[in-house]
Amino acid sequence: MLIWITGCTQGLGLALTESLAKRGHTIIGCGRNEIALQRLSEQMPNCLFIRCDVAENESVESFAEEALIAHGTPDMVINNAAIINDPAPLWEIPADEFGHLTAVNINGTANVIRHALPAMIAENSGIVVNISSGWGRSTSPEVAPYCASKWAIEGLTQALAQELPEGLAAIALNPGIINTEMLRRCFPEDEATSYPSPEIWANTAAPFIENLSASDNGKALTAP
Numbered sequence: 001m002l003i004w005i006t007g008c009t010q011g012l013g014l015a016l017t018e019s020l021a022k023r024g025h026t027i028i029g030c031g032r033n034e035i036a037l038q039r040l041s042e043q044m045p046n047c048l049f050i051r052c053d054v055a056e057n058e059s060v061e062s063f064a065e066e067a068l069i070a071h072g073t074p075d076m077v078i079n080n081a082a083i084i085n086d087p088a089p090l091w092e093i094p095a096d097e098f099g100h101l102t103a104v105n106i107n108g109t110a111n112v113i114r115h116a117l118p119a120m121i122a123e124n125s126g127i128v129v130n131i132s133s134g135w136g137r138s139t140s141p142e143v144a145p146y147c148a149s150k151w152a153i154e155g156l157t158q159a160l161a162q163e164l165p166e167g168l169a170a171i172a173l174n175p176g177i178i179n180t181e182m183l184r185r186c187f188p189e190d191e192a193t194s195y196p197s198p199e200i201w202a203n204t205a206a207p208f209i210e211n212l213s214a215s216d217n218g219k220a221l222t223a224p
């Protein structure tokens, strides 16, 4: 399959990129960290890694254009890129931090969908996987902006699923709890390290994701 993955430079996106590429898929990845993108390009010369800030519609437009010209229509798009707020009560979170988080987590997902779906619709096939969270289905204190963004991802995905023509699917996927930089920002260090590494997670998540199909349209799933 040809798979686009946003936020491929570290954490779950990087582990999925490496695991899915090893399983024979061609990955088109994006992120902002140019050193990591360069390293991935050297490691996987058959794949394509492009600098893109998903919060910027024009940046996503250029990414999609380059990817479509180089490799054609993706079979799957995984909207993985996201950030979390510095833990604090909602009323203490500065407006610009709240705005940036929603721009990445919500607008970023919509930006990618805007520029990927027309080509997929033209081919009557394609799967959009929007990475959600346990905090897209429940809440905790001090992460209200992140919770709001992931509940938005669940709602956006459900509505998109109702819009898609037959043959396509939009799926919300809660990855579980994994020891990444994001987790270490919101969990105490000793608690974060008790969760699996992204590489271990990808061993079961990658085969699960590659088996998603149009019949999963509208589902809110959790990775094994």
Ligand SMILES: NC(=O)c1ccc[n+]([C@@H]2O[C@H](COP(=O)([O-])OP(=O)(O)OC[C@H]3O[C@@H](n4cnc5c(N)ncnc54)[C@H](OP(=O)(O)O)[C@@H]3O)[C@@H](O)[C@H]2O)c1
Pocket: 006, 007, 008, 009, 010, 011, 012, 013, 014, 030, 031, 032, 033, 034, 036, 052, 053, 054, 055, 079, 080, 081, 082, 083, 104, 108, 131, 132, 133, 134, 174, 175, 176, 177, 178, 179, 180, 181, 182, 183
């Ligand atoms: N770890 C967990 O336990 C957990 C639990 C539930 C849900 N999730 C979700 O899983 C996904 C991956 O999280 P993670 O834990 O792997 O986080 P992470 O280690 O912080 O990685 C986040 C990735 O997103 C990219 N990114 C951030 N802002 C971006 C932007 N504006 N444009 C493009 N890429 C951007 C980063 O790349 P650059 O810095 O290169 O831009 C990085 O590759 C997220 O959607 C997260 O909400 C994680």
